Amino acid sequence: MTDHQQPNAQQDQKEGADGFLRKLGSRLLLRQPDIRMLLIAGFGAMLLLILISGLESVRITEEIRQQETESHTRFLEGERVLSDIRTNLLWASIWIGDFLQSRSESTDDFYRRQLWGIRQELQIARTQQAMLPLTPEQVETWNRLRTKVEEFWGMLEPVLGWTPQEKARQAGRFLREVVIPRRTAILQLTDEFTRLNRLVLENQNAEITKAARQFRIRMLLHVVLSTLVGAVVALWTMRYARRLEVRLQEQYQESMTAKNNLERLSAKVVDAQEEERRAISRELHDQIGQALTAIKVNLGMVEQKIAAVSPELRERIRxxxxxxxxxxxxxxxxxxxxxxxxxxxxxxxxxxxxxxRSFSRRFGIPVSLQIDRTLRRLPEQWETSIYRSVQEALTNTIRHSEATKVFIHLEQSLENLILTVEDNGQGFELSSPKGGLGLIGMSERARQLGGGLSVESKQQAGTRVRITLPLPPVAAVPEETPSEVSL
Ligand SMILES: Nc1ncnc2c1ncn2[C@@H]1O[C@H](COP(=O)(O)OP(=O)(O)O)[C@@H](O)[C@H]1O
Ligand SMILES: [Mg+2]
Known part of the structure; x- marks a missing residue:
């Protein structure tokens, strides 16, 4: 009953394992490109954010710098114009004073020209000022200023035609009651305008500070966002790498276990083969050999007895x-x-x-055998390994090489036992070995003892097989015990 159930259970197990592998495969096949795409997208987004932040910061910094320059230029320009107005006004007052004191017609003309020039300049200043963008308050103050300046000139015009007598009569009163109060009013208005100009500058500065603060907040947001995206991408990457690492580790473990199992199995196969051969050999020698000996002895006895009776039968028995x-x-x-x-x-x-010797005799091919004289007895596994390797290499030579000579060399170094079997046959292409398990078996036996196999061969240039076995630890080497040979 159990025997019948066994294969089914195994079948189930096999299907279970297959199903698991299929599922795992499809999961990996479907999911890995997805994760890769996500990671690429994540990295792309992060780089894009950094790029946008960089460009934005350059643009906004440039904008703020321009605003700053513009507002300063506007302020300075306003200040320059106002200072021109003040200076000209003061000059005009001086020239008027001088004109009123002058009693000569020629100097009067000079003063009139000076005053005329100042008036021109004041108009130019006004034109320049009019070009600047102004706030409504500034416009209003400016208009008042302009009216006052025009009134100032308007009142001055008839005075410029005064005779020396008129001047002497009215100069003091005119200066006191007209020029000084109006000049003071104009100067007050310029001061007012300067105040407004400063206010505009302060407002603009406040706006720039606000823009800079907004820019800082925006940049901070960009940095936080990039850092967040970066952190998520980094986390994903780490998780992805970790998963791959675990999978790789599992696969490595699986392949190592499979390799170990295979090695154990092949070692068992080699041992079992050796044991089997030994048993069959002993059976042949002991049982069949003994039986044949008994048959031979019996036949001898019958031969003697039958000789007199039937010479024909005696011949058959012989x-x-x-x-x-x-x-x-x-x-x-x-x-x-x-x-x-x-x-x-x-x-x-x-x-x-x-x-x-028997190989050479059987196949009629000279084989030279050189063995290191210092070689002592080795543990059974070492001796069997070398013996079987020589057997396989010589069989290969006869089977595949068409060699006319074979050299065998067995030597020992301080640490290794080295067997070389070389023929002068046709060799073979190492890159495309075909055939059975002979070379694999040799290599397997050597590997079991910690050694290895190397093959050198070239088409038409012979083959050299070399086996290197590390010498066994001294304790494992058996005592030299020559005993009876039983063949
Ligand atoms: N001495 C040799 N000369 C030429 N070819 C060889 C020799 N030894 C091995 N080969 C080649 O290597 C192959 C593998 O050898 P082996 O593993 O012993 O398997 P098998 O002898 O059963 O074919 C052989 O089939 C043969 O082509
Ligand atoms: Mg072979």
Missing amino acids: ESKLLAEQTMQEIRDLSRLLRPTMLDDLGLVPALEWYV
Whole structure:
């Protein structure tokens, strides 16, 4: 019952895992571009805000600066015109005074010209002033000022025609009652105008200060907004990066677990294969070998008994004995090939020497074997690894290389055991290896012991396979115990 349910449960589990992966895949496929688009939009908005803030600040600063310059220029211009009016008025008073005291016709003319010139200038000043933009209050004051100035000149005109006698009679009164009060009135009006001018400047300054404050608030808003958008984008980015990091970490963990499992599995496969070979080899040697020996002995006994009765049967039994003998030999060879007991009993060096000799004899190809003399016995795994690698490399040479010579070199350095198998065959393209699991198996055995495999090969230039195994710790090396060889 449980046996039947097992596959279904596994199926469910598999579908569950598949479904999860599919969901995860579609989530990642749909969501990652969305998040990316959002992030791009966020960064874009932030940059746009910064750009707008920058342009705005340049524009507004320029505007404020212009306003400031304009209002100052207007104020200074007004002050200049007023100062012109005052100066001219004072000059006019002086010239009038002088004219009234003058008793000569020629100097009178001079004073009249001076006064005429001042009048012209005052008109020019008025024209200039009229060009400036004025507030209604300023316009009103200005009109009063202009009327007063015109009245001043209007009253002066008949006086300029006075005779010396008229002057002597009326000069004091005219100066006292007409010129001084009117001059004072005009000066008061200019002062009034100056006050208004200052007021305009103060108002404009206040407006500029207000604009500057608004600008500061606007900039502050921009900064706050950019910072907020920046913070949101940064948060998103961090979350996105974190999620990717976690996913990556998970994937890494998954692949590491899968890799570890695979490594454990391949190590188990290699061990199991070795164990299996050893068992079959022993079975062949011990059971079938023994049985064949028994058959041979029995046949020998029957042969002796039957010799007198039937020479024909004796011949058959002799043939059978020979067949049993040959089969025993083949079984022994097969058993040795599978797992030479020599490897376990005498160690790597004699086993390799035996294998290489029989290989060379079987395939008729010279194989040179050089083994470091200082090499002592190694733990079983090391010896098996080297032995199997030599077997696989030599088999490859015969199968794929068409070589005419093979060199095997086994040496040890301070830390490593190095096996090199080199042939002078046709080589192969390393970038596109084909075929079975031989090289992979070699590499796997080496990796299990902390070593590695390297292959050098070129088309028509032979192949060199090199295996490097770190030497085992001294404690793991078995004592040298040469024992009986049982082949
Ligand atoms: N000594 C060699 N000379 C030429 N080609 C080789 C040699 N050793 C290996 N190869 C190439 O590498 C491939 C992989 O070898 P291997 O892993 O042992 O698998 P297999 O021997 O089962 O094909 C072979 O199929 C062959 O093309
Ligand atoms: Mg092979």
